[in-house]
Amino acid sequence: MASNNSKIGNDTVLQWVTFRLDKEVYGVNVMQVQEVLRYTDIAPVPGAPAYVLGIINLRGNVVTVIDTRQRFGLVPAEITDNSRIIIIEVNHQVVGILVDAVAEVVYLSQSEIESPPNLGNEESAKFIHGVCHKNDRLLILVELDKLMTEDEWAEIINL
Amino acid sequence: MSLEVDEEILQDFLVEAGEILELLSEQLVDLEQRPDDKDLLNAIFRGFHTVKGGAGFLQLTSLVDCCHVAENVFDVLRTGKRHVSSELMDVVLQALDTVNAMFEQVRSGLEPEPADPELLLALGRLAEPTSEAERKAAESEPLRSLEEELAEADEEVERASVGGDITDDDFENLLQAITSDDLPDDSSETVNSSGDDNITEDEFESLLDELHGAGKGPVGSSDSNSSRVDDLDPNGDITDAEFEALLDQLHGQGKHTGSPEVSDDAQVESESSVSSGRSSVKASGEEDLISDDEFERLMDELQSQHKGAFAHFGESDGSPASIGHPDSAPPPEVKKPVSAQKVEPTKPASVVKAETVKPAVENKPVAPKPVVRAKTEPDKALVEISEDKAGSAPVRSAVADKAGSAAPAAETTVRVDTKRLDDIMNMVGELVLVRNRLVRLGSKHADDELVKAVASLDVVTGDLQTSVMKTRMQPIKKVFGRFPRVVRDLARTLRKEVNLELIGEETDLDKNLVEALADPLVHLVRNAVDHGIESPEEREQAGKGRIGKVVLSAQQEGDHILLSIEDDGAGMDPDKLRKKAVEKGVLDADAAERLSDTECFNLIFAPGFSTKTEISDVSGRGVGMDVVKTKITQLNGSLNVRSVKGKGSRIEIKVPLTLAIMPTLMIMLDDQAFALPLVNVNEIFNLDLNKTNVVDGQEVVVVREKPLSLFYLHRWLVARSRDEKGSKSGHVVIVTVGTQRVGFVVDQLVGQEEVVIKPLGRMLHGTPGISGATITGDGRIALILDIPSMLKHYASR
Known part of the structure; x- marks a missing residue:
């Protein structure tokens, strides 16, 4: 892990919070992460879109929690002691994403980020910002803005 | 944003002017009832004036123009040179509409469009006094010559001011002319031994006119001590220091007696201060109201001239440079005793003034008296000055009201976002x-x-x-206030005679609610006038008075507000509604037959339903009541219609006091908590689930001989539905949705709880059947159910 925060030339160094889902490690921009919570009871919302797990009480505020596994086209998994809810803010909207585990914060310079391979299923490809090879690991960087779009929401309403 | 003005100032203006305009529409309608109410006329005059002042500062020229002519009309009205007529009211109301329209344009960031020139012309005509001959006939005999002279003087002033600023000489001449003219008139008329050291109302008016003609008064000067205009307008208004200095000078003038040519100095002084305000005046266009201090100065000048100029002060006092440095003015401690002895005579002076008779000695101290007060508290001094003189001349009382109402208000209220x-x-x-x-x-x-x-x-x-x-909380007056106007206009258009009665205007309710209720209420009131009240002829035939009555009332009922709109009109005919419903395809004939009368009345809320065969400006599209219903439902409120054919209708609206907190019935389904809005909940009972019947595939239960559809909330709202067959009894909550009553079977009843509604995130916004979430007493989340939407979504499957 590169703990070097300095700028190399014009290369911007970004910090990413990494989390694990299934067997892969993903990263989200640290600027979008508000906090990480232990798993708490999620109240399901009848009639909500399938990828919405439900809502939680975050110190008096109601926060929607997204089933990241479902969104990424993964099979559902049991909640374990490692399960975390990452509270993120995207487009002034606070949402939680349920992940299997949260690992660490890594520093990546812009040049290290490669564009994603044009493979994989379409469902998840939309959210991939890029990938990064670091220390023999493949880190998938998630574009949270694309995790939910107005269009998609409109689609869901019209179903 | 096409307007290049400071956003903050604009916002302030929008808030303040918005309130004034709202008030104006109320006052204008009041005026029609009480056309001779001087206070009201003054209030309206001030309203237009303040809006104009603000608009002038923001360089909203078209708004200024329109307000200006309207203001002129009221200037004429309040001085009694013209009387209120309904034609005049029509034009003025139209002007107000135009101002409102412009105001909306400004609000949405557009440059306001110039007013219809015809309207301005019409207003301009109304701003002329009712013809010279008429007026003279109305005036008392001794005053006639004076009037003529004044008119001449006015013309002179106007001529002089056409070219721009009036010169010192002109001004002086005019003053001389007026004062010398006054001499014979006053002495012939009054029993004053010393003659004429006093100004009459007419003289005062003429002075006003002069200033008006010269167009030199500082912008917003009428509210010099009350509004933000002066803070924002460094040129337009004199500062406190300057004001004090001027008062000092005046004081000196009143105190010393001396050389006769001093009145010139006084004029120089007034000129200089007037010119200090000139720059801003030019920016904002014409100005026709003088400020308090100018008024005081003019009074003094007149007095000193009548007296043979007993006042004296140094040359330096008169020059603009010395303003703010009252070196030659006597120190404050000297003034105090002087004014103290003069306080007494001042009050009688103002009283006598109104009768145009006044002893010389009493008149003299008018200016000195306020000076000392101004020394300590300039703001208060203004209030007191004007209070002392209130009632003597319209402008003065106008100033008094303005200052009087603004000063305490500034101390007791805070505007909070x-x-x-x-x-x-x-x-x-x-x-x-x-x-x-x-x-x-x-x-x-x-x-x-x-x-x-x-x-x-x-x-x-x-x-x-x-x-x-x-x-x-805000009083519902904010909404009610617009109705007199709505009813008046509508009644005029429809040629009906309608009296609107407002009850419980002071009832407070949540600000959001006040705003949200405005539209539905307008619809309902319009409906009452349009559909409810019959034409005067029909009313007479039906044995009622020609004038219909619409009562709009508000009252608090526990944690609810009950609003009702009642009219004594024709009422609704259930059979006609049934027929119409079948015609419009809202219901089939059988269903229509089975409807109770109350249910029939509720048909009026159905979308696309209208009994009018012709679509008019006022109604007939069948949209209004649907909007009302939707809006009230959104507010967690309920609607109730009662009507007796031939007697009238009454529509009741019940809304919660606030939107933020909602009383609910907490229920449990499995281990999840849900909250049913208590407004909808009718009753709760325990039911043996084996005693249900199935009608047309729908489970029903008979409660007090009425069948109720029964729904299992569990099946709708819990994903992993367990088999309920095992349970023999269940809790049934009966809810009312519109006129429909249904039963919900729930697993467990928790109890009544007041909850704070938390909106769901954007992703979940619009989820059917769920209006929000809340956090229960034990920190868990409960979903708040939106019963109508839930029924629509689930029950129709």
Whole structure:
């Protein structure tokens, strides 16, 4: 892990919070992460879109929690002691994403980020910002803005 | 944003002018009832004037123009040179509409469009006094010559001012002319031995006219001590220091007696101060009201001239450079005794003034008296000056009202952004939840101390909640205020005679509610006038008075507000409604037959339903009532229609006091909590689930001989539905939705709880059947059910 925060030339160094889902490690921009919570009871919302797990009480505020596994086209998994809810803010909207585990914060310079391979299923490809090879690991960087779009929401309403 | 003005100033203007305009529409309608009310006329005049002042500062020229002519009309009205007629009111109301329209344009960031020139012309005509001959006939005999002379003087002034600023010489000449003209008139008319050291109302008016003609008064000077205009307008208004200096000079003038040519100095002084305000005046266009201090100065000048100029002060006093440095003026401590002895005569002076008779000695101290007060508290001095003189001349009382109402208001109220209030409300909501939690915890422990502490927390939080809620409360007058106008206009268009009665205007309710209720109420009131009230001829045939009555009332009923719109018109005919419903395809004939009368009345809320065969400006599209219904439902309110054919209709609206907190019935389905709005909940009972019948595939239960559809909320709202066949009995909650009553079978009843509504995130916004979420006393989440939407979504499957 590169703990070097300095700028190399014009290369911007970004910090990413990494989390694990299934067997892969993903990263989200640290600027979008508000906090990480232990798993708490999620109240399901009848009639909500399938990828919405439900809502939680975050110190008096109601926060929607997204089933990241479902969104990424993964099979559902049991909640374990490692399960975390990452509270993120995207487009002034606070949402939680349920992940299997949260690992660490890594520093990546812009040049290290490669564009994603044009493979994989379409469902998840939309959210991939890029990938990064670091220390023999493949880190998938998630574009949270694309995790939910107005269009998609409109689609869901019209179903 | 096409307007290049400071956003903050603009916002202030929008808020303030918005309030004034709202008030104006009320006052204008009032005026029609009480056309001779001087105070009202003055208030309206001031309203237009203040809006004009603000608009002038923001260089909204078209708004200024329109306000200006309207103001002129009222200037003429309040001086009694013209009387209120309904034609005049039509034009003025039209002007107000135009101003409002412009105001809306400004609000949306556009440059206001110039007013219809025809309207301006019409207003301009009305701003002329009612013809010279008429007026003269109306005036008393001795005053006639004076009037003529004044008119001449006016013309002179106007001529002089055409070229721009009036010169010192002109001004002086005019003053001389007026004062010398006054001499014979006054002496012939009054019993004053010393002649004419006093000004009459007419003289005063002429002075006003002069200033008006010269167009030199500072912008916004009428509210010099009240509004933000002066803070924002460094040129347009004199500062406190300057004001004091001027007062000092005046004081000196009143105190010393001396050389006769001093009156010139006085004029120089007034000129100089007038010119200091000139720059801003030019920016904002014409100006026709003088400020308090100018008024005082003019009074002094007149007095000193009549007296043979007893006042004296140094040359330096008269020059603009010395303003703010009253070196030659006597020190304050000298003034105090002087004014003290003169306070007494001042009051009688103003009284006598109104009768145009006044002894010389009493008149003299008018200016000195306020000086001392001004030394200490300039703002208050203005109030007091004007109060002393209130009633003598219209302008003076106008100043008095303005100052009198503005000064205390500034001290007792604070304008707070609603966002901030919302935040506080939110936090208090949180506190309420924590309290609920503690109350629950406390009930589990038998600790006396804890129970006491929790109990007092309970009380304090309750009080806090109420107080914060009250900060958001506004009297419903804000909405009601517009109705006299709405009814008046509508009645005129429809040629009906309608009296609107407002009851309970002072009832307070949540600000958001006040705003949200405005539209539905307008619809309902319009409906009452359009559909309810018959034409005067029909009314007479039906044995009623020609004038219809619409009563709009508001009252608090527990934690609800009950609004009602009642008319004594034709009422509704259930059979006609049934027929119409079948025609419009809203219902089939059979269903229509089975409807009770009450259900028939509720048909009027159905979309596309209208009994009118022709679509007019006023109604007939069948949209209005649907909008009303939707809006009220959104507000967690309910609607109720009662009508007796031939007697009238009454529509009742029940809305909660606030939108932030909602009383609910907490229920459990499996281990999830749900909240049913208590407004909808009718009754709760325990049911043997085997005693249900199935009608047309729908499970029903008979309650008091009426069948109720029965729905299992569990099946709708819980994903992993278990088999309910096992349970023999269940709790049934009967809810009312519109006129429909249905039963919901729930697993467990928790009880009544006041909840703070938390909106769902954007992703979940619009989820059918769910209006929001809340956090229960034990910190868990409960979903708040939106019963109509839930029924629509699930029951129709």
